[in-house]
Amino acid sequence: MATTEECRTALEKLSDAMADAEGDVRAAAALDRSVSCWITDLDVTFVGRMTGGRIEVRDTLRGPPPERAQIRLTLAGDDLVALVYGELDFARAWGSGRVKLAAGLRDLLRLRKLL
Template identity: 60%
Template sequence: MANAEECREALEQLSRNLARSTGDVRKAATLDRSLTCRITDLDLTFTGRLRDGRIQDVTEAPGEPAEKAEIRLTMSSDDLLAMVGGTLHFASAWAGGRVRLEAGFRDLLRLRTLL
């Protein structure tokens, strides 16, 4: 099980990856939406904003998210690290129930290029 600092670093790495993206991925990453990433095994939620192709203003708090974000991810700490590290593909993790993604229909259509 990864710890909170490793999860924060993984989210920072994801943000850097998004900032370097091009084409359709870059276009999808330029959404301006609130974002939460719930880490189930740590009972921790990271909250931030997907804006200008980066995840910004990341904070963490214990337990469930205080507010419903426009984009909501739920997974274990190890799955977050594996996805950002490239050893776990989001689509297979999502199809296998290891990761949950909740968002509005239009956002899901745009986000699919990130997946």
Template identity: 65%
Template sequence: MATIEECRSALDRLSDNLTRAEGEAHGAAALDRTLSCHLTDLGTTFTGRLAGGRIEVLDRVDGPPPGKSEIRLAMTGDDLVALVDGELNFARAWASGRVRLEAGFRDLLRLRSLL
């Protein structure tokens, strides 16, 4: 099982990957939105912002997200690490329910280019 530190590191690597996005994916990464990533097996949530093509983690809280972020992710820590490492396909994981993504309709349309 992935640790909280490994998940935090995965979010940092994801942020680094977003800074290198090009084309349509770059536009999606450039959104300015609040973000939460709830790790269901670890009972913790990272909160922050997607801004300027980066994910800025601002806090970690125990339990589910304390508020309603504009972009909300939920998954296990192992799935987060596997997604960032390229071992798990996001679209398949989302379609099967392993990963939950909630956002406004327009944001979902823009974010799909990152998938």
């Protein structure tokens, strides 16, 4: 089982990849939205902001997200790590319910370029 620190590191790696992206992917990463990532098996939520083409984690909280972020990701820690390191296909994980992504329709359409 992934640790809280491994999950934070995976989010930082994802943020770095977004910042280094080009073209359509970079445009998709340019959103300015509140974000939350609830790691269900650890019962920890990372909250922050997607801005400037990066994800800035501002806090780590116990339990599910206390407020509804504009972009919400829910998954197990091992799945987060596997997604970021290319060991788990997002579409397959999302389709099977292992990963949940919630956002407004416009944001979902833009975010699909990142995934």
